[in-house]
Amino acid sequence: MASRPYRIGVVGASSLLGKELGDELGESLLAASTVVLLEDDEEVAGQVTSAGEEAAFIQKIEPAAFEGMDFVFFAGDADSTKRHWQQARRAGASIVDLTYALEEEKDALVMAPWVSDAQSSAKREPDLKTPAVIAAHPVALMLALVEERLEAGIGVKGLAATVMEPASEHGRAAMDEMHQQTVSLLSFQNVPKELYDAQVSFNILPILGENAKVKLARTGQRIRTQYAQLTSGSAPLALQMLQAPVFHGYAVSLLVDLAKPVTVAEVESALQGEHVDLVSDDGEPPSNLSAAGQEDIMIRIVDDFGDAERGTRFWLWMAADNLKLAALNAIACAVELRRLRPSGKVQ
Incomplete structure (x- = not known):
């Protein structure tokens, strides 16, 4: 059997997260793969963009779009994921969902491969019966990684986090609305509120408007649920979500209560390692x-x-690039899934 590179599809390639994912794939262990950029929107299909350093056309999703693909990443909107994931699954592809559309799907598995070692005894591994894996929310990943390392090195009694959400977590439309609110406020005009149903520019809010399409409470519950899944619920988490007037990047104020008295240096030592910059x-x-x-x-x-x-x-002040962290975690999920398929072999 001849060897070949993997074939990878990125659905939602024109989204902020899809673009980040395409760029990161070119720098990853899957860099030798053929990447196909896909979209539902006919207006976007045919546009030239890039996947890493390579120019690429965005293709319209057609009935045979997923044939021969090894992995399909869904990085657009939840509706598009729900429309097409079964089609990709039937074509034999491993599914990585970055939109959280498949959270309620039976046997779908939340994954964060960076959070694995200390929880290995309780960790559920994907298998051939796993319909899809859901790349863990960036904040769930951040909190679980901290808990894992502190639990292994010191012991953790509990955590309390205040999470500041950026507009880019909800795509270009949310960023555009925050931008337009800023422009409108500076020119003394009424602000648009289609997505947030509240003034989020120059403001910090724990609750958005009643008709908001951005749901802070839903995101908070997602983080709590995924954190518990990634850590087996060993250390309880209290969490508050705030909408921050920033376009990009998560910031988290985290109070950790440890099992025994230690110094700052000992906490730093416990947290040191890959993926953490102290x-x-x-x-x-x-x-x-x-x-x-x-x-x-x-x-x-x-x-x-x-x-x-x-x-x-101890107080931990944390910050991370939300799009890059999500993309890197999704790629790590796909790298883990490689063991379920014949590596680079034509079937």
Whole structure:
């Protein structure tokens, strides 16, 4: 049997997340693959874009679009995922859902391969009967990775997180509305509120308007559920969502209550490792701006016990590029799924 590269489809290739995913695929372990960019929207189909450093055409999803594909990433909107994922599944592709449309699908599996080692005894592995994997929400990944490392090195009694959501998490339309609100406010005009049903520019809100299409409560529940799945619920999580007036990047204020008194240096030692960038007191604190384009989760640690040398409560200020983190996690999921198919062999 002749060897061949994988064939990968990206549905929703013109979305912010789809574009990020296409770029990251070109730098990943799947870089030798043939990447096909797909869209439902006929107006977008035919446009020239890029996948990594290669120019590529966005193709319209046709009945035979998924034939011969090994992996299909769904990175557009939930409705498109629901319309086409079964078609891709029947064609024999492994499905990676970045839209959360398949959360309620029986036997679908939430995955965050970076969070795996300490939870290996409870970790559910995908198999040939797994209909799809859902790439974990970036914040669920951030929190679970911190909990995993602190639990393994010290022990964790509980976590309390305040999560600041950026507009880009909900695509170009949300970014455009926040931008238009800013322009309108500066020119003393009425602000558009189609998506948020509230003024989010120059504002921080725990609840959006009654008719908002962006649902903070739903996102918060998704993070709680996925965090529990990734960590087996070993350390309880309290969580509050806030809509932040920023376009890009998650910021999280996290209070951790540890099982025994330790120093800041011991917490830093427990958190060190791949995918984490520890920022010292001497450096610029993590922010949504400094995290933009960065692959790692940026973390700064401050104790919450005054003049004592050791204590159990610590504040972690974290920031991450939400689109890049989501794309990298989705690719890590696909890399894990490679073991379920004959590596590079024509079937």
